[in-house]
Amino acid sequence: MTAVETTAIADFFDEDLAPLVRRMADRPRAEGGGDDSREIRAMVWEGLVGLGALRASDTVRLAELLGSVLYQGPLLDTLTARELLRDDDLGQAPVALAVAAEPWSDQDGAISARRAFVGFAAEVDHFVVGGVDDVAGLRLALVRAGHPSITMRRYEETSRGEAYEVEFAGTPVAARAGSAAEWEAALAGARVRQAAYLVGLAQAALDHAVDHAKTRRQFGQPIGKFQGLAFRLSELSMHIDATRLLVHDRDAAAHAAANLAAASDLARTVTTRTMQIHGAAGMRSDNDAQLYYRRAAAESVRLGTPSRLRRESRRT
Numbered sequence: 001m002t003a004v005e006t007t008a009i010a011d012f013f014d015e016d017l018a019p020l021v022r023r024m025a026d027r028p029r030a031e032g033g034g035d036d037s038r039e040i041r042a043m044v045w046e047g048l049v050g051l052g053a054l055r056a057s058d059t060v061r062l063a064e065l066l067g068s069v070l071y072q073g074p075l076l077d078t079l080t081a082r083e084l085l086r087d088d089d090l091g092q093a094p095v096a097l098a099v100a101a102e103p104w105s106d107q108d109g110a111i112s113a114r115r116a117f118v119g120f121a122a123e124v125d126h127f128v129v130g131g132v133d134d135v136a137g138l139r140l141a142l143v144r145a146g147h148p149s150i151t152m153r154r155y156e157e158t159s160r161g162e163a164y165e166v167e168f169a170g171t172p173v174a175a176r177a178g179s180a181a182e183w184e185a186a187l188a189g190a191r192v193r194q195a196a197y198l199v200g201l202a203q204a205a206l207d208h209a210v211d212h213a214k215t216r217r218q219f220g221q222p223i224g225k226f227q228g229l230a231f232r233l234s235e236l237s238m239h240i241d242a243t244r245l246l247v248h249d250r251d252a253a254a255h256a257a258a259n260l261a262a263a264s265d266l267a268r269t270v271t272t273r274t275m276q277i278h279g280a281a282g283m284r285s286d287n288d289a290q291l292y293y294r295r296a297a298a299e300s301v302r303l304g305t306p307s308r309l310r311r312e313s314r315r316t
Contacts, residue, residue, distance in 0.1 A: 006058075006061055006062070006065065008051050008052075009048065009051050009053065009062065009065060010065060012047055012048070012051060013065075013069045017044075018069050020040050021040070021044060021069045021070065021071055021072075022069060022070040022288060022291060023037075023070075023291065024037045024040040024041050024044070024072055024073075026161070026291060038123060041072070041073050041120075041123065042123075044071070044073060045073055045074075045075070045094060048075060049092050053075060054075075054078065054079070054082065054092060056079075059079050059189075059193055060192055060193055060196045060247060060248060060252070061196070061248070062193075063076060063193035063194070063196040063197045063200070064196040064197065064199055064200035064203075064244075064247075065200060066197055066200065067196065067197035067198060067199065067200025067201040067202075067203075067204070067299075068200035068201070068203060068204045069200075069204070070201065070204070070291065070292070070295050072120075072161060072162065072295075073094070073120060073123075074094040074095060074096055074119065074120045074123065074124050075094075076190065076193055076194065076197065077094075077095055077096050077097045077119060077120075077124075077128075077190075078090070078093075078094050078095045079190075079193065080097060080128075080186050080187075080189065080190040080193075081095035081097065081126070081128045081142075081177070082095075083182075083185070083186040083189060084128060084140065084177045084178035084182055084183065084186050085128075085142060085175060085177055085178070089142065089174075089175050090126065093124075093125035093126055094120070094123065094124045094125055094126075095124055095125070095126045095127065095128060095142075096118050096119055096120055096121050096124040096126075096127050096128075096145075097118070097119075097127075097128050097130075097190075098113075098115035098118045098121075098127045098128065098129045098130070098166055098168075099115075099128060099129065099130030099131075099140065099183070100113075100115055100116075100130065100131065101132055101138065102131055102132065103131060103132060103133065104129070104130075104131025104132070104133070106131070106133065106139060106141065106173075109172060109173050110149075110170045110171060110172050110173065111129055111131070111141055111143065111168050111170075111171055111173060112168055112169050112170055112171070113129060113131050113167075113168050114165065114166070114167045114168075115129065115165070115166050115167075115168075116165050117155065117163045117164075117165075117302075118152075118163065118164050118165070118166045119161075119162060119163055119164075119302075120162045120164075121145075121152050121162075121164035121166050122152060122154070122162070122164065123162070124145050125144065125145055125146075126142055126143065126144055126145060126174070127142070127143050127145060127150075127166070127168075128140055128141070128142055128177050129141050129142075129143055129168060129171075130177075130183065137180050138180040138183060139176075139180070140176065140177035140178050140179075140183055141173040141174075141175070141176060141177055142173070142174045142175040142176070142177045143168065143171045143172065143173060143174055144172075144174050147171050147172065149168060149169045149170050149171045149172075150166065150167070150168055150169075150171055151166070151167045151169070152164040152165065152166045152167070153165045161295075161298055163298070185253075187256075187303070188253040188254075188256040189253055189256070190303060191256035191257060191259070191260040191303050191304070191309075192247060192252045192253055192256050192259060192260070194260055194263070194299070194302060194303050195243075195246075195247045195252075195256075195259045195260040195262070195263035195264075196247045196248070196263075197299065198260075198263040198264060198266065198267040198296070198299060198300060199240060199243055199244050199247055199263055199266070199267075201267050201271075201292065201295060201296060201299065202236075202240050202243075202263075202266050202267045202270040202271070202296075203240050204292065205267075205270050205271045205274045205289070205292035205293075205296070206233065206236050206237060206240060206270055206274065208274055208288055208289060208292065209233065209236075209273065209274040209277045209278070209289075210233060212277060212278055212289075213229060213230075213233065213277060229277065232273065236269070236270050236273060239266055239269070239270075240266065240270065243259075243262055243263050243266045246259050246262060246263075247259055247263060255313065257304065257309040257310070257312040257313040258309065258310065258313035260303060260304065260306075260309050261304075261306040261309035261310050261313065263300075264300035264301070264305075264306045264309070265300075265306055267296040267299065267300050268296050268297070268300055270296075271289075271292045271293040271295075271296040272293065274289050274292055274293070275289050275290065275293050277289075
């Protein structure tokens with residue numbers, strides 16, 4: 001995206017909205033509500049669409065910006081879906097990806113499959129569903145959300161986010177969503193964006209740790225003045241900058257799996273160090289340190305675990 005687009009969206013996430021965005025998918029276990037967070041996510045979606053996020057020329061830069069505010073919503077999945085489908089198939093509707101290299105039934109214009117960890121399934125207008133069969137290999141289909149054949153269950157997991165198990169039982173296909181080769185290209189782009197998101201998340205977590213190091217005092221001075229901590233923070237900053245260079249490289253998509261593995265490790269390392277620097281205070285619900293840590297745990301495996309990604313990168 002252009003500098004003007006980036007500035008407009010960065011300004012959108014101002015000091016009043018950014019704290020709400022960081023927590024808009026932070027729903028405690030077994031909580032039956034979530035309407036307020038859902039309204040905030042809907043407002044953020046409309047704001048991002050209005051600012052041209054779906055037409056962004058540099059979606060990698062956009063993804064890093066989203067990671068810096070811990071954005072939770074279907075925008076990144078929607079960008080991937082739009083690479084597989086014509087714009088007029090989707091309009092400005094949010095889409096969730098439900099693709100896995102697992103068997104499915106695709107007969108008579110209807111699909112049946114069960115997909116795990118589908119993000120924001122309760123808030124999208126469409127799903128891109130994928131599965132494999134013995135004849136055609138991986139196939140993709142667009143289906144409309146809200147059909148009675150679709151059931152879903154929200155996971156009660158550590159990140160306290162909006163991930164669902166979704167079952168499609170004879171759900172009508174609205175459109176075909178690209179070939180296996182097109183999916184591989186779209187997946188590479190999605191992984192680069194996810195890596196950029198994790199870089200933005202890691203940078204925000206480090207900034208949070210630095211702010212704490214400037215204000216927390218021990219022995220009459222800020223703890224950031226102590227060499228051991230200062231060196232640790234500097235090392236983390238260096239690793240973030242190095243991973244950012246990988247992610248924004250023009251050939252990043254050719255090494256998408258390796259880049260995402262590196263960004264996943266980075267996010268987990270930085271958020272763990274941020275928790276350690278905050279000590280017990282970092283585990284309090286009103287402290288963003290634990291929020292960065294939990295979000296990194298979920299986001300670092302969204303499109304493949306680091307070990308799986310490294311195995312894939314060695315094969316290419």
